[in-house]
Amino acid sequence: MAARALFSAPPGLYSISIPPLSSLTSRAHRVLLSHHLHVGPLSSSSSSSRRRCHYRACTDESKGPTSSDSFVLTTPLYYVNAPPHMGSAYTTIAADAIARFQRLLGKKVIFITGTDEHGEKIASAAEANNRSPREHCDIIAQSYRSLWSDLQIEYDKFIRTTDQKHEKVVKDFYARVLDSGDIYRADYEGLYCVNCEEYKDEKELTENKCCPVHLKPCSLRKEDNYFFALSKYQSKMEELLTNNPEFVKPSFRLNEVQSWIKSGLRDFSISRASVEWGIPVPNDTKQTIYVWFDALLGYISALLENGENPDIQTAVSSGWPASLHLIGKDILRFHAVYWPAMLMSAGLGVPKMVFGHGFLTKDGMKMGKSLGNTLEPTDLVNRFGADSVRYFFLREVEFGNDGDYSEERFINIVNAHLANTIGNLLNRTLGLLKKNCESTLPFSSTEAAEGIGLKNTVEKSVEMARHHYENLALSSACELVLDIGNAGNLYIDERAPWSCFKKGGETAEMAAKDLVVILEALRIMAVALSPVAPSLCARIYTQLGFTEDQFKSITWADTKWGMLPAGQKTMDPKPVFARFEIKSEEELQEAVSKAVKSSKKASRTQGMVGA
Numbered sequence: 001m002a003a004r005a006l007f008s009a010p011p012g013l014y015s016i017s018i019p020p021l022s023s024l025t026s027r028a029h030r031v032l033l034s035h036h037l038h039v040g041p042l043s044s045s046s047s048s049s050r051r052r053c054h055y056r057a058c059t060d061e062s063k064g065p066t067s068s069d070s071f072v073l074t075t076p077l078y079y080v081n082a083p084p085h086m087g088s089a090y091t092t093i094a095a096d097a098i099a100r101f102q103r104l105l106g107k108k109v110i111f112i113t114g115t116d117e118h119g120e121k122i123a124s125a126a127e128a129n130n131r132s133p134r135e136h137c138d139i140i141a142q143s144y145r146s147l148w149s150d151l152q153i154e155y156d157k158f159i160r161t162t163d164q165k166h167e168k169v170v171k172d173f174y175a176r177v178l179d180s181g182d183i184y185r186a187d188y189e190g191l192y193c194v195n196c197e198e199y200k201d202e203k204e205l206t207e208n209k210c211c212p213v214h215l216k217p218c219s220l221r222k223e224d225n226y227f228f229a230l231s232k233y234q235s236k237m238e239e240l241l242t243n244n245p246e247f248v249k250p251s252f253r254l255n256e257v258q259s260w261i262k263s264g265l266r267d268f269s270i271s272r273a274s275v276e277w278g279i280p281v282p283n284d285t286k287q288t289i290y291v292w293f294d295a296l297l298g299y300i301s302a303l304l305e306n307g308e309n310p311d312i313q314t315a316v317s318s319g320w321p322a323s324l325h326l327i328g329k330d331i332l333r334f335h336a337v338y339w340p341a342m343l344m345s346a347g348l349g350v351p352k353m354v355f356g357h358g359f360l361t362k363d364g365m366k367m368g369k370s371l372g373n374t375l376e377p378t379d380l381v382n383r384f385g386a387d388s389v390r391y392f393f394l395r396e397v398e399f400g401n402d403g404d405y406s407e408e409r410f411i412n413i414v415n416a417h418l419a420n421t422i423g424n425l426l427n428r429t430l431g432l433l434k435k436n437c438e439s440t441l442p443f444s445s446t447e448a449a450e451g452i453g454l455k456n457t458v459e460k461s462v463e464m465a466r467h468h469y470e471n472l473a474l475s476s477a478c479e480l481v482l483d484i485g486n487a488g489n490l491y492i493d494e495r496a497p498w499s500c501f502k503k504g505g506e507t508a509e510m511a512a513k514d515l516v517v518i519l520e521a522l523r524i525m526a527v528a529l530s531p532v533a534p535s536l537c538a539r540i541y542t543q544l545g546f547t548e549d550q551f552k553s554i555t556w557a558d559t560k561w562g563m564l565p566a567g568q569k570t571m572d573p574k575p576v577f578a579r580f581e582i583k584s585e586e587e588l589q590e591a592v593s594k595a596v597k598s599s600k601k602a603s604r605t606q607g608m609v610g611a
């Protein structure tokens with residue numbers, strides 16, 4: 001009979017049963033008994049090497065190679081149990097906007113995304129679809145890639161946890177943690193949520209014992225697993241948060257993390273005996289590595305170039321530690337508690353910041369594959385275009401908080417902001433320039449702005465927008481940029497250049513200057529909004545007479561007033577953003593089924609090309 005020692009642990013109604021001597025190495029068992037469940041390390045290395053490894057977190061290596069001119073950011077690696085929905089697209093859209101902003105600042109950005117492909121949940125999804133896990137993962141990973149392309153996501157690395165190089169990095173990492181004496185073996189019993197791939201604390205569950213996120217019953221499981229000695233990192237984790245209050249953002253999530261740590265860190269199991277679809281535990285092929293202990297490493301393995309020696313050291317020297325992990329609030333514990341402790345154990349640096357955003361909800365419930373209340377991003381993109389989708393979610397949902405979707409609100413917002421405030425202003429101004437100045441700027445924007453207050457407003461707004469982008473306050477950044485458009489509209493209405501042109505002489509000259517001032521404000525808006533709505537901003541730039549290449553090479557320095565030269569020819573005004581109509585229920589159904597048909601047709605064509 002196994003001796004049983006119970007202790008409560010998040011996550012998990014979690015008990016450790018000390019297995020009979022025969023199932024443990026005698027050394028492990030000895031340590032187990034003498035350490036009150038800080039059961040013995042399984043490392044074959046000497047204790048001196050374990051001691052050495054334990055302090056690796058303080059060495060130079062842990063500081064990593066990232067410098068102030070690089071910016072490494074990650075999205076979560078998405079589960080491939082089903083194709084992406086709007087909730088999964090949300091993080092990636094936000095990450096792309098941040099990556100684009102950092103590139104504008106001149107940073108060397110490495111934007112990492114990818115897919116989390118191992119574990120029970122994925123194996124079951126494959127089986128349900130009558131596919132092999134590999135086949136299933138290939139199909140779903142591709143659907144992520146094609147959505148990212150539709151949404152104009154410009155990632156630098158796409159890592160799949162089934163990539164060979166990833167497996168090698170996971171094994172290297174496991175060996176380091178083992179070497180630090182932080183892995184031991186013990187029995188495990190708890191309530192498991194397959195959708196979270198996590199043992200749950202009974203206290204967290206709903207009345208009928210369901211996972212509070214997925215509302216599905218958790219099952220009682222008992223397994224002989226390998227454990228990570230998280231509890232050893234209690235004081236280091238406390239120190240990390242005390243010394244780096246910026247480590248978890250927004251600040252209200254830091255409180256949450258602090259309270260988890262305060263309640264005492266408990267070891268967690270990092271292998272599964274019952275799951276075949278995973279990376280085998282080194283030296284024990286009967287177990288696979290727990291999907292989280294595998295997937296988190298994707299942030300490091302992604303740094304490897306194809307064909308490069310796939311070891312962890314090479315990966316680390318290409319950009320670790322990350323500057324920012326962007327995640328949803330449901331996976332905060334993994335990123336802000338488990339992951340840094342795992343990294344410390346392996347002697348690697350911890351990421352600089354973990355930002356936990358809120359959920360996109362439908363009727364107040366988290367939108368998700370498991371609840372089946374998702375919003376199809378491909379439909380939205382087909383109907384409204386990538387700029388609208390990107391803009392709406394970044395502008396409407398305060399980054400960090402939850403946000404509910406409504407189609408009516410979506411259409412009203414993009415019409416008001418993108419079609420009216422920006423599009424109409426550009427169209428009217430270019431129309432007046434065509435009519436009165438043959439679509440040629442009679443003054444440079446510097447000359448035109450002399451003594452004009454709008455310039456100040458623009459400069460202040462753009463500076464504040466930068467500040468908001470830097471602080472990941474994406475909605476406020478959009479708001480500030482839109483303020484420029486509002487100020488431009490107010491200005492044109494007050495100055496009424498259309499009637500001033502009729503008066504001729506100096507009044508007409510002032511009217512021409514007014515047009516240049518407004519166009520310069522729009523140009524600056526195009527630079528400042530380009531992280532969020534890149535295509536729209538490219539169209540604005542080309543309408544203003546710049547080439548596509550000139551737009552591609554803009555930097556944040558181009559938000560400075562004075563880049564429109566006298567004599568520049570602008571294009572004939574053409575709406576840069578078409579308004580959408582709010583449709584009746586029937587019209588909506590028709591539009592959706594049309595979009596679905598066309599996306600199916602497109603994916604069939606892609607399939608043919610792929611084959």
Ligand code: MSP
Pocket residue numbers: 075076077078079086087088090091116295296297298326327328329330331358359360361366367368
């Ligand atoms: N595979 C893990 C992450 C491993 S990272 C090393 C995972 N995958 S997931 O596909 O379930 O979720 C990925 C991300 O999508 C999470 O950050 C999650 O919060 C986010 N979202 C899923 N549904 C969401 C909403 N309805 N709203 C906003 N984000 C949501 O967890």
